[in-house]
Amino acid sequence: MSPEAAAAGASRVVMSAADIDRALTRIAHEILEANKGSKDLILLGIPRRGFPLAQRLAAKLAAADPSIKADAIVGQLDVTMFRDDLARQPTRAPERTRLPAAGIDDKVVVLVDDVLFSGRTIRAALDALVDLGRPRAVRLAVLADRGHRELPIRADHVGKNLPTASAEKVRVRLNETDAASSSWSGADEVVIEAGL
Amino acid sequence: MRHLLSTQDLSLENAIRILDTAEEMAAVGEREVKKLPALRGRTVVNLFFEDSTRTRISFEAAAKRLSADVINFSAKGSSVSKGESLKDTAQTLEAMSADAVVIRHWASGAPAQLATSGWIDAAVINAGDGTHEHPTQALLDAFTMRRHLSRLNGTDSTGSNLVGLRVAIAGDVLHSRVARSNVWLLQTLGAEVTLVAPPTLLPVGVEHWPCAVSYDLDSVLEAGVDAIMVLRVQAERMNDSFFPSTREYSRRWGLDDARLARLDTLGMKDTIIMHPGPMNRGLEISSAAADSSRSTVLAQVRNGVSVRMAVLYLALSGDLRDPPPRLPPPRTAVDNRPNTRADETRENAR
Known part of the structure; x- marks a missing residue:
């Protein structure tokens, strides 16, 4: 446990690396089922942790359906400039937006993020998508849904529903993004930390 | 910020x-x-x-x-x-x-x-x-150089600095705010800057700037540069004669066709030519240099x-305090200000 987490009080692991992997496997199959196959699928991860999750999902899709090339269907969608809290938060540096070579017009875009909370990030993502093209359909896959929505948005594919208090913090730590941080425990995990 | x-x-x-x-x-x-x-x-x-x-x-x-x-x-x-x-x-x-x-x-x-x-x-x-x-001109110049450098190295430019880049800034340094901003920014980013100008067009106190100074463009080119930034001769700010004639200026400090050709003979195929604009074609930069494939003027x-x-x-956007310093300065070697190269050049000029 990191010193900050210890100071903040209780912190509990709600998903282990194996849980995360199983949830992603299930979501991958749900995506194929809902789409009735792999036709026109594009996965767009929302930085930072949505992107590695999208890559992992694409690898699982490719494993389930050999006609899919994992690299060709994954992209990253930065939503920083579309947020509604730019003037209230410390400045955020925008991240790269990378689309698959085929573009997103008339495709089925699955947005991938780690935690669904207020829904404001997803609203920003929907606005960002409009400027990039016109997908046939947009779906949402998240690793954890912690409730407390502030907008009429819901996820199509959820790894795990986490009942939380609004003061609690849900931390997702992934090998790709967090291995260098001081709170890295050695494996992927989802942790709920008590609020201050 | x-x-x-x-x-x-x-x-x-x-x-x-x-x-x-x-x-x-x-x-x-x-x-x-x-x-x-x-x-x-x-x-x-x-x-x-x-x-x-x-x-x-x-x-x-x-x-x-x-x-x-x-x-x-x-x-x-x-x-x-x-x-x-x-x-x-x-x-x-x-x-x-x-x-x-x-x-x-x-x-x-x-x-x-x-x-x-x-x-x-x-x-x-x-x-x-x-x-x-x-400052924004210096930032866009640094941005252009950083992209050039990362394309040569085949790396992603995001997060990188300009360590090792040799930049010559030639021309009317005295009246140039672009040169001042560039000297400070490029030194922060770790590039090596040499100012090249006639002595009359160098400001008082330039020896305290974090850069080398030379009066001879050809010797700077021979020593090797990765980017040459040509400055405009700011006639509108000149209330005195700073050089004998425009022809002499162009021949000694301008980036003319002969110097452009010398870049090829010296084997500097990746050296870029920059100009903050507006250009005085034929004075500080020749048309061939301004329109060559090395020119990054439009970029x-x-x-x-x-x-x-x-x-x-x-x-x-948002709350703009300086983030706490976390990057080490790119120039880890001994601080060489005031620059010894500048002193040498000065000696030679005397």
């Missing part, structure tokens, strides 16, 4: 943050919808007391791509020609609730005065003041919009 007044006080973290943000902004310019909603409802005033084409247009395009409202003000045809003071003009803008003021002024220090006097609450961005600084203009978008975004 609340204001952007000079590159001298710009930290390495903030410089890299601006360049990285500009990198993302550049991607917007390649999209079909070249617009971001980040500054919707904010007002940016372009306050220009001096003539300008590309800087004003570039700031205007940058603000509009971020969805800000833009008000253009030029001293000609305004109440300034009736004798209105900077203070009154600023307070008028304040009353109209401007969120950012982009100011170009003939007096060095006017932007700093605006930012520190309390006349106005807006973010102040220096778009060139007298012979002092022009600089294009990058200017991205860099100014980044500056406006960072100055106007």
Whole structure:
């Protein structure tokens, strides 16, 4: 446990690396089922942790359906400039937006993020998508849904529903993004930390 | 970064943050919808007391791509020609609730005065003041060099600095705010800068600047450079004769066809030629050099919009305190100021 987490009080692991992997496997199959196959699928991860999750999902899709090339269907969608809290938060540096070579017009875009909370990030993502093209359909896959929505948005594919208090913090730590941080425990995990 | 007044006080973290943000902004310019909603409802005033084409247009395009409202003000045809003071003009803008003021002024220090006097609450961005600084031009030059360097190395430019890049800045350094801003910024980013100019066009105290100084363009080219930045001879600021004739200037300090050809014979195939514009073709730069494949003049203009978008975004969104320093300075070797190379060159010149 990191010193900050210890100071903040209780912190509990709600998903282990194996849980995360199983949830992603299930979501991958749900995506194929809902789409009735792999036709026109594009996965767009929302930085930072949505992107590695999208890559992992694409690898699982490719494993389930050999006609899919994992690299060709994954992209990253930065939503920083579309947020509604730019003037209230410390400045955020925008991240790269990378689309698959085929573009997103008339495709089925699955947005991938780690935690669904207020829904404001997803609203920003929907606005960002409009400027990039016109997908046939947009779906949402998240690793954890912690409730407390502030907008009429819901996820199509959820790894795990986490009942939380609004003061609690849900931390997702992934090998790709967090291995260098001081709170890295050695494996992927989802942790709920008590609020201050 | 609340204001952007000079590159001298710009930290390495903030410089890299601006360049990285500009990198993302550049991607917007390649999209079909070249617009971001980040500054919707904010007002940016372009306050220009001096003539300008590309800087004003570039700031205007940058603000509009971020969805800000833009008000253009030029001293000609305004109440300034009736004798209105900077203070009154600023307070008028304040009353109209401007969120950012982009100011170009003939007096060095006017932007700093605006930012520190309390006349106005807006973010102040220096778009060139007298012979002092022009920070966004230096940032776009650094951005252009960084992209060039990362293309040569085949790496991603995001997060990188300019360590090891040899830059020659040639021409009218005395009157050039671009040169000043570039010297400070390039030294922060770790590049090696050499100023090349006739002694009459070098400012007093240049030996204390963090760069080398030479009077001989050919020897600098022979020593090897990765980027040559040619400065405009600012005839409008010259109230004295600084060199005998334009022909002599062009032959000794201009980047003419012969020197362009020498770059090839010296085997410097990746050296780029930069110019902040507007160019005096045939004086400091020949047409062949300006239009050659080495020239980045138009890329600089294009990058200017991205860099100014980044500056406006960072100055106007959220809470803008300097992040705590976390990057080590790129130049880890012994600090070599005042530069020994400059002293040698001076000795040779005597």
